[in-house]
Amino acid sequence: MMRWQAGIAFSLWLFSHTALAYSYVDGHLHYVDFFQESDGMTALLSAMDEANISKAALMGIPVAKMWEEDEPKKPRYYAGDDADLYWYSATDFELWHAINALDAEQQQRFIPFLSGINANDKNAAAHLRRALELNPGFWQGIGEVFTRHDDVTALMQGTTPRANNEAMMKVYKVAAEYDLPVLLHSNITSKRERNPLYLEELEEALSKHPKVKFIWAHAGTSKELHRHQEELDFLLPLLQRLLGEYDNLTLDLSWTLITPYLLDEQGQPRQRWLDFLQQYPTRFVLGSDVVGRFNRLGEIMHGFAPVLDALPAKVAQAIAEDNFLALLPKSTNASSADN
Numbered sequence: 001m002m003r004w005q006a007g008i009a010f011s012l013w014l015f016s017h018t019a020l021a022y023s024y025v026d027g028h029l030h031y032v033d034f035f036q037e038s039d040g041m042t043a044l045l046s047a048m049d050e051a052n053i054s055k056a057a058l059m060g061i062p063v064a065k066m067w068e069e070d071e072p073k074k075p076r077y078y079a080g081d082d083a084d085l086y087w088y089s090a091t092d093f094e095l096w097h098a099i100n101a102l103d104a105e106q107q108q109r110f111i112p113f114l115s116g117i118n119a120n121d122k123n124a125a126a127h128l129r130r131a132l133e134l135n136p137g138f139w140q141g142i143g144e145v146f147t148r149h150d151d152v153t154a155l156m157q158g159t160t161p162r163a164n165n166e167a168m169m170k171v172y173k174v175a176a177e178y179d180l181p182v183l184l185h186s187n188i189t190s191k192r193e194r195n196p197l198y199l200e201e202l203e204e205a206l207s208k209h210p211k212v213k214f215i216w217a218h219a220g221t222s223k224e225l226h227r228h229q230e231e232l233d234f235l236l237p238l239l240q241r242l243l244g245e246y247d248n249l250t251l252d253l254s255w256t257l258i259t260p261y262l263l264d265e266q267g268q269p270r271q272r273w274l275d276f277l278q279q280y281p282t283r284f285v286l287g288s289d290v291v292g293r294f295n296r297l298g299e300i301m302h303g304f305a306p307v308l309d310a311l312p313a314k315v316a317q318a319i320a321e322d323n324f325l326a327l328l329p330k331s332t333n334a335s336s337a338d339n
Contacts, residue, residue, distance in 0.1 A: 041102060239276070
């Protein structure tokens with residue numbers, strides 16, 4: 001074997017062995033894409049097995065992309081053209097049906113989240129309550145709720161939803177009543193402003209609903225923010241303050257946090273982020289944030305391995321699996337312990 005081939009083979013061997021050293025809970029996985037289409041459960045379960053993902057918080061997507069009359073070709077992604085996104089509540093029914101078609105053992109691998117609500121509609125809380133009452137004990141969380149989401153919310157019909165609008169404040173009351181965590185997407189700033197422009201919206205939600213377990217998707221970042229601004233210098237100090245002040249906040253370290261935050265340009269963990277993770281070892285969860293296509297699921301989850309390898313074993317285990325399970329409703333945790 002040539003030297004370069006041997007090097008590649010060794011690197012792949014090392015990568016697979018390191019990555020598979022961890023069992024993951026994927027805390028942010030969309031069963032469908034922005035067209036409400038999916039590779040399906042067989043593909044998802046296979047990808048989870050290959051990636052050593054024990055459980056996944058599985059959710060739909062609360063909006064659908066329109067294929068407009070004057071577009072000759074269907075767009076491939078929500079940003080493929082200027083057509084609207086519209087609120088789509090049937091995403092929850094599709095997810096419910098997909099999970100219920102599985103056998104009992106397979107169903108236990110999924111943590112279903114309700115997402116099909118219009119975050120600007122003050123009726124949203126009533127819709128959530130009806131869904132919870134129709135299927136008692138099935139839904140284990142709410143989200144991903146889209147507020148302040150750069151191009152996504154720019155393409156939505158109607159006004160931009162906010163984490164602290166009246167509709168969402170009603171949703172949080174339902175979440176507290178049913179002990180459901182809320183996975184909330186709320187960008188910390190816009191594509192142009194290098195300051196925490198929308199912080200007040202998040203903090204008002206956190207402060208007024210201390211009993212709600214908030215999971216902040218991507219810790220306030222997004223792909224579009226990175227594309228325009230790369231690293232936000234203010235992010236780490238801000239996150240340190242927020243975790244210190246709000247016991248009800250957990251940070252979702254989904255893929256947009258891997259680079260440029262958790263890892264440097266050489267793929268090495270940044271020490272200041274390792275220190276942060278160890279300062280609050282129970283306040284972080286991992287997520288792939290894949291949308292309906294599962295071929296890259298393992299690649300994304302294994303991307304966290306260099307960070308986990310650099311942490312004490314107990315902290316790595318907590319972030320990879322335990323922290324997310326601790327956020328689930330008490331009834332779910334009790335039944336899991338019985339099993």
